Amino acid sequence: MTQWIRWWGLGVFVALVLLWWLCIDSIISYSIESFGSKAVGAKVEVASSELKLAPLSLSIKGLAITNPDRPMENLWYSDDIQLQLDSSFLLRRQVIVEQANVSGLQFNSPRRSSGALSKSKAKASSSPGLGEQIKTGAKDMLPDPKQVIANEKAAIKAKVDDIEQRIKTLEQQWQQRIDELPNKEDIAAYKQRWKALKKKNWLEKIADTKALQKDINQDIDQLNDLEKQLDKDKAKLKGLIQEAKELPEKEADRLLAKAGYSGGSAQLAQSLFGDQAKQWLNQLTGLFKNVASSKPAEAVKPARGEGQWITFTEQQPHPDFLIKQAKLSGNFKLLGDSIDFTGHAQDITHQAKRWPQPTRFSLQGNSTQGASFNSQGSIDLRNKPTSEMSLNVKQLSINELILSASDSMPIKLNSARLQGDAQMAISADNLAFNGKGLFTQTQFKVANTDSNSQQIIAGLLQDIDSFDLQLGLKGDIEQPELSLKSNLDKALSKAFGQQASKKMDQYKQDLRAQLSAELAPQLQGLTQDADFITAIKEQLANKQNELKVFSKGLL
Amino acid sequence: MLTIIAKLLKLLNSNVSPSQLALAVCFAAALGLTPLSSPHNILLVFLLLLLRINLSLFLLSWGFFTLIAYAFDPVSHSIGLALLQADALQGLWQSLYNNNFWRFLGFNNTLILGSTVVSLILAIPLFFISRLLIIKYRSHLFKWVSQSRLGLWVKGGKIFNTYQAFNG
Missing domain, CATH: 1.20.58 (Methane Monooxygenase Hydroxylase; Chain G, domain 1)
Incomplete structure (x- = not known):
């Protein structure tokens, strides 16, 4: 019998196991980076990770998930994530996290280098609005x-x-x-x-x-x-x-x-600030929108060499990935103010249909400037996808907020205080966002120019010390329609609308004449x-x- | 290519037991036909290192079966899918699915199951056929091959000498 045993082979096997154990942390980091990047479509980076066996836990430091739409920005960055794992489920290839502690969390934080996976083609420059x-x-x-x-x-x-x-x-x-x-x-x-x-x-x-x-x-x-x-x-x-x-x-x-x-000077505020408002909303709701939008799973042919995982009824049904409880703490920038927040989230999974509870979260925060922030929400992607989020801010200190990024007429809100609330709902492919805000103690900054109209606007904004703003997004989740109303409209209309209207009326006349000529025979x-x-x-x-x-x- | 043939001839011409060589082919088939990351391969590697299975022939055959597996993957996937969807076996899969050990083995992956079944079915006949062929080769073809131009080239070649030196 012993002639069949190769003792040095046993040694090699033990050495291989030891080597695997020594490299497991790097293997985990690499796995998170490679699978994460593939899933997100942009770079996912991990500074380091550490696996402990008793009790089974994983620590991930410096997790940075690039925003695929803005490669110089991280959608998520966390200093430290501590995950308490369920070992029996891990054997079943299911990552079930009983408790997660996420600290040093930042949303939409800037990156030092681009997180794009490959050189994306520059978007064709569309004609200016x-x-x-x-x-x-x-x-x-x-x-x-x-x-x-x-x-x-x-x-x-x-x-x-x-x-x-x-x-x-x-x-x-x-x-x-x-x-x-x-x-x-x-x-x-x-x-x-x-x-x-x-x-x-x-x-x-x-x-x-x-x-x-x-x-x-x-x-x-x-x-x-x-x-x-x-x-x-x-x-x-x-x-x-x-x-x-x-x-x-x-x-x-x-x-x-x-x-x-649409309709002349009555929507001048939207014309002036609309583009920028879309960016604020993207910043504010981007992560929620990305997570809460339910795209129907496409039937994917299994890749060669990977096979297809078939599921059966479980005695204890669990998704492949689940965080039952998570404590969150971190900091994010909201319209120029820096908010330190804490909060918790429950039932986070990417396979909502395999878990009976929707994902829920709640965040509370304060800034050193005296602002308070509150947000609650739920993401339910089970049978009828419906996700809701509400947020409320009080005395948010706004600094250097760009209202118009136009080179010819940059308008900045140098400082202001904002009180407001917003609700967002996503169902299937539709999105509805409603936000109301009151800006007080406003100080605008408009660049000095030779243009008559721009001087009028600059002069007008200097005299305004408060204004309200109602922002809305409605429609298809990929291209929702923006609506922006403000009591700035009346003031702007008086000062500037007439001039803009003349230009637009002339353009409309040209357009109508062309249309009449085009349609005349028919x-x-x-x-x-x-x-x-x-x-x-x-x-x-x-x-x-x-x-x-x-x-x-x-x- | 010549290097591979030379290595193969050297192994066949050596005194290594035909069973050890045949077992190497079987292990190579099991490891090569199934996805490398399948958990049951840990056991196979353990046995491969622990038992006196000829590693050179294993490596040669493994390369061969890996190539075969690439072409054979869609068939393995179909076999696995058919088995996992077979009505008569649903009770069995159901109970295995609720067991940590079997879930760890990834039996519910079409490719793992299909290729494992294929390699298990092939293993026993492959062992006996390989063993028989090696014995037949040694009794009938060994002398002829040794005296052939290829055999002489192999014996006189650098690789053969290096190999002999390595094996003492």
């Missing part, structure tokens, strides 16, 4: 109306086609009704009946004449009803033609609204199509006369 154009005051930066119309040609054509189709349907309906009306053969039959009954005795003559009179009267009544219907349809047709005529005007408004300008065709109603009216009148004349002859 109209808000930007108002700010710069450059007319030639407005998109060419011809180009705008060319881009929207299909949508505009669909609208004209719809009107055309509705007119054609009306015409077809009337053609059908006309076909069903008494024709020459029917009138000839009436005449034949009249001739035949003349030869009968007087009793039969009276009865048959009454019957004939009744039939003719029914036809006349039908014609009268149709005449009334014709009047209604004529009005309807008139409406359709009017709709077609107003199409260039309405389309011009729609295209302007699509480009970010609209002309529509008017001709609508002429059928005159012919129908004539046909109805002729038939009515013919029957009335014949009916009078019976009397």
Whole structure:
């Protein structure tokens, strides 16, 4: 038997196990970095990690998760994470964390180097929004109306086609009704009946004449009803033609609204601060949005050499990764103020459907400037994904907040105090965010320029010491529609709106003229199509006369 | 390629027991056909090092079976999937799924299960066929190969000499 045993092989095996144990911390760090980077789509880095066996726990230091959309920013950074692991579940390849302590947590913190995995292609520079154009005051930066119309040609054509189709349907309906009306053969039959009954005795003559009179009267009544219907349809047709005529005007408004300008100076604050507001909201809600949005799992063909994991019913169902309880503490920057926070989270998992509880979190914080912060939320991605988050800030000290990053007119809120609250809800692919804030003790900073309009704005903002702001996001989670309302609008409108409106009105006129020229042939065709109603009216009148004349002859 | 053939001939021509050589082929098949990170491979490596299994032939065969496995993966996956979805076996899988040891082994992975089953089915015939072939080779072909040009080249070659020196 001993001739089959290779004792030095046993030694090698023990040495291999020891080597594995010595390298386990590095293996764990490498695994977190490689799997994490693959999952996030940006660099995930770990400074060090340490595994302890009794009790089984893992410590991860310096975990940095890059924001894939902004590679120079960390979505998450934590100094230290202590995880108490359940060893029996670990054997089952399930990472179940009974208690996690996360300290030194920071959201949206800057990175020293880019965390992009590979050189991402530079985004194609989109044409500046109209808000930007108002700010710069450059007319030639407005998109060419011809180009705008060319881009929207299909949508505009669909609208004209719809009107055309509705007119054609009306015409077809009337053609059908006309076909069903008494024709020459029917009138000839009436005449034949009249001739035949003349030869009968007087009793039969009276009865048959009454019957004939009744039939003719029914036809006349039908014609009268149709005449009334014709009047209604004529009005309807008139409406359709009017709709077609107003199409260039309405389309011009729609295209302007699509480009970010809807209704003149009333939304000037949105035009001026909208782009920046989107960035604040991204900063404020980015992590929650990323975590709470539920993307339906795509059926992925197992990679070669990896196979597919099949699950069965468990006596104690658990997801592959779960943090039952987590204590959090850290610091984050909110609109320029630095908030130290503590909080806790429960039931964190990426496989929500395999765990009966939704993820819940609660954070509270204060700043040295006297601000307070509160946030609660739940992320429920089980059967009907619904996630909610609310936050409330009091006396938040705002410093150096950029309201407009435009090179030609940078506007900064040098300092202010903010009191406000916000709610955010995500269900399936939809997002709804509502936030209200009151800024007090405001001090604006607007760069000195030669532009008349910018000087007006600068002067106006210097006199404002408080304003309110309502921010909203609604719609598709990837491209929600921003709404921004502020009482700054009234003041800005007075000072600046007129000037901006003139520019926009001129642009709108150009756009409308182009649209009218583009649509002219089709609209002309529509008017001709609508002429059928005159012919129908004539046909109805002729038939009515013919029957009335014949009916009078019976009397 | 010639180096590999030379090594193989050297092993076949040596005094190593045919069973040890055949076992090396079997272990190579088990380790090469199943995913390397499968937990049961820890046991295989342990046995491979502990038992007097010829490591040179194991390494040669392992490379060969790893190549085979790459081509054979989709078949192994299909076999594993069919087994894990078989109605008659649901009770068995259910009970194994609720056991820590079996979950650790990753039996519920289609590729691990499929390739393990394939390698287990192949192992026994592979052992006897390899052993038989080695014995047949030594009794019938050994002299002819030793006197062939290839055999003489192998004997006179640098690799053979180095190998002989290494093995004493």
